[in-house]
Amino acid sequence: xxxxxxxxxxxxxxxxxxxxxxxxxxxxxxxxxxxxxxxxxxxxxxxxxxxxxxxxxxxxxxxxxxxxxxxxxxxxxxxxxxxxxxxxxxxxxxxxxxxxxxxxxxxxxxxxxxxxxxxxxxxxxxxxxxxxxxxxxxxxxxxxxxxxxxxxxxxxxxxxxxxxxxxxxxxxxxxxxxxxxxxxxxxxxxxxxxxxxxxxxxxxxxxx
Amino acid sequence: xxxxxxxxxxxxxxxxxxxxxxxxxxxxxxxxxxxxxxxxxxxxxxxxxxxxxxxxxxxxxxxxxxxxxxxxxxxxxxxxxxxxxxxxxxxxxxxxxxxxxxxxxxxxxxxxxxxxxxxxxxxxxxxxxxxxxxxxxxxxxxxxxxxxxxxxxxxxxxxxxxxxxxxxxxxxxxxxxxxxxxxxxxxxxxxxxxxxxxxxxxxxxxxx
DNA sequence: GTATCAAACGGAAGACGCTCCGCTTAACCG
DNA sequence: CGGTTAAGCGGAGCGTCTTCCGTTTGATAC
Numbered sequence: 432x433x434x435x436x437x438x439x440x441x442x443x444x445x446x447x448x449x450x451x452x453x454x455x456x457x458x459x460x461x462x463x464x465x466x467x468x469x470x471x472x473x474x475x476x477x478x479x480x481x482x483x484x485x486x487x488x489x490x491x492x493x494x495x496x497x498x499x500x501x502x503x504x505x506x507x508x509x510x511x512x513x514x515x516x517x518x519x520x521x522x523x524x525x526x527x528x529x530x531x532x533x534x535x536x537x538x539x540x541x542x543x544x545x546x547x548x549x550x551x552x553x554x555x556x557x558x559x560x561x562x563x564x565x566x567x568x569x570x571x572x573x574x575x576x577x578x579x580x581x582x583x584x585x586x587x588x589x590x591x592x593x594x595x596x597x598x599x600x601x602x603x604x605x606x607x608x609x610x611x612x613x614x615x616x617x618x619x620x621x622x623x624x625x626x627x628x629x630x631x632x633x634x635x636x637x638x639x
Numbered sequence: 640x641x642x643x644x645x646x647x648x649x650x651x652x653x654x655x656x657x658x659x660x661x662x663x664x665x666x667x668x669x670x671x672x673x674x675x676x677x678x679x680x681x682x683x684x685x686x687x688x689x690x691x692x693x694x695x696x697x698x699x700x701x702x703x704x705x706x707x708x709x710x711x712x713x714x715x716x717x718x719x720x721x722x723x724x725x726x727x728x729x730x731x732x733x734x735x736x737x738x739x740x741x742x743x744x745x746x747x748x749x750x751x752x753x754x755x756x757x758x759x760x761x762x763x764x765x766x767x768x769x770x771x772x773x774x775x776x777x778x779x780x781x782x783x784x785x786x787x788x789x790x791x792x793x794x795x796x797x798x799x800x801x802x803x804x805x806x807x808x809x810x811x812x813x814x815x816x817x818x819x820x821x822x823x824x825x826x827x828x829x830x831x832x833x834x835x836x837x838x839x840x841x842x843x844x845x846x847x
Numbered sequence: 848g849t850a851t852c853a854a855a856c857g858g859a860a861g862a863c864g865c866t867c868c869g870c871t872t873a874a875c876c877g
Numbered sequence: 878c879g880g881t882t883a884a885g886c887g888g889a890g891c892g893t894c895t896t897c898c899g900t901t902t903g904a905t906a907c
Contacts, residue, residue: 447884449884450872450873450874450883450884450885451873451874452872452873452884452885452886453873453884453885453886456885456886477862477863477864478863478864478865479862479863479864482887482888487886487887488886488887488888489864489865489887489888490865490866490867490868490885490886490887490888491885491886491887493864493865493866494884494885494886495885498864498865499863499864499865554769557769558769561762561765561810561811561814561815562811562814562815562818562819563811564811564815565811565812565815565819566819587833588829588830588833591816591822591826591827591829591830591833592830592833592834594812594815594816595807595830595834598806598807598809598812599803599806599807601806601809602769603769603770603772603773604773604802604806606769606770607769607770607772607773607774607802608799608802610770611770611773611774614799618799619799621796621799622796622799622800622803625795625796625799625800625838625841626800626803626834626837626838628837628841629834629836629837629838629839629840629841630833630834630837631837632837632840632841633833633836633837633840655854657854658853658854658855658902658903658904659903659904660854660855660856660902660903661854661855661856661903664855664856685892685893685894686893686894686895687892687893687894690857690858695856695857696856696857696858697857697858697894697895698855698856698857698858698896698897698898699855699856699857701894701895701896702854702855702856703855706894706895707893707894707895
């Protein structure tokens with residue numbers, strides 16, 4: 432009969448502690464993926480090759496990262512954490528202190544800058560199911576934040592428009608604008624800016 | 640020595656005439672794909688099964704439709720042609736005759752209705768490369784049209800905002816809104832409408 | 848009818864994502 | 878330390894998309 436496992440600390444249970452070998456493998460795998468990416472480009476980062484370069488079985492890659500998108504998301508983890516810290520608790524204009532509208536623009540500009548450096552990785556991270564993009568922690572945090580800023584700024588329908596703005600930050604659209612239509616990042620930011628202006632020109636008919 | 644082929648009619652050369660067996664196979668394959676879709680759902684529509692049900696080799700499917708997205712696009716062909724006819728030459732509010740702003744809204748609403756009936760097929764059609772969605776005839780026609788309407792309506796930066804609006808009509812976002820957030824089609828249309836209002840509230844400062 | 852050739856065909860083979868399941872091992876307890 | 882258990886591991890195998898290339902065939906000219 433399976434005896435109930437004793438709970439050493441019933442307080443503050445996170446999403447489950449990771450065993451030592453698991454944590455080790457996570458790092459080894461991320462390192463392998465990064466190396467593959469740097470030396471041969473994104474296309475070379477297949478689950479199979481990452482596993483072999485890391486010296487583990489494929490099953491392990493999936494156990495650690497769920498799927499290819501999960502691996503991409505993990506590779507973006509540092510960038511993501513930095514970004515979140517910046518818009519949640521960092522200095523203005525991105526962080527608290529600036530006017531909501533200013534923060535929204537800063538958020539969008541910063542996101543475009545992130546795409547400029549890591550568009551391909553973002554593209555993979557958005558690849559799973561059609562709705563996969565909308566179902567991960569990073570997306571939800573961003574949406575919640577944007578939605579709140581839009582509310583603060585007095586916009587109509589913040590929930591819808593938060594999703595709308597984030598959809599305009601999809602890697603696919605960015606790559607199309609950037610590398611097929613040859614728009615500069617500034618041009619893209621300007622487009623987003625005018626959209627924000629439009630969004631905020633309604634809602635609060637006159638902010639007096 | 641290869642003798643030069645005689646040209647029967649040097650006038651009006653289309654994108655290349657399709658040989659009889661090729662045209663026949665195209666129809667057989669589309670029928671097979673439709674049947675599979677109706678009887679077992681979109682997931683059952685794999686290139687392999689379509690080929691077998693049609694009684695041809697897989698190579699033929701690829702020769703006729705290039706890839707899976709091409710097949711999906713072909714399945715949407717009728718709907719697409721109807722839609723194009725409607726907004727290019729049909730009656731108002733979608734076609735010529737109504738005010739540009741009215742036509743823009745009608746365009747978006749109509750697109751949402753199309754997604755409501757064929758979201759899954761659209762999702763597959765948007766699946767190829769990250770930028771695949773932006774590189775097919777249907778997309779380009781829609782973009783040109785929207786861009787022109789935006790110009791007529793006096794919007795700023797019509798080129799950018801045409802892409803923006805079309806990106807908000809992606810199947811992935813629609814499915815997320817519709818089936819995960821449980822928004823009604825009307826709710827989605829309202830969101831798009833308020834965006835359009837914002838877009839057009841600038842540009843022409845006062846249309847007098 | 849016959850010759851010719853580009854177009855079309857078929858299906859084997861490759862690459863990749865992902866699943867499944869039997870075996871191994873870290874972690875914890877007494 | 879030895880027992881117990883959940884977590885982790887490995888890799889064969891499946892399904893799918895896609896490519897490649899040798900063979901076949903429809904269309905045309907003569």
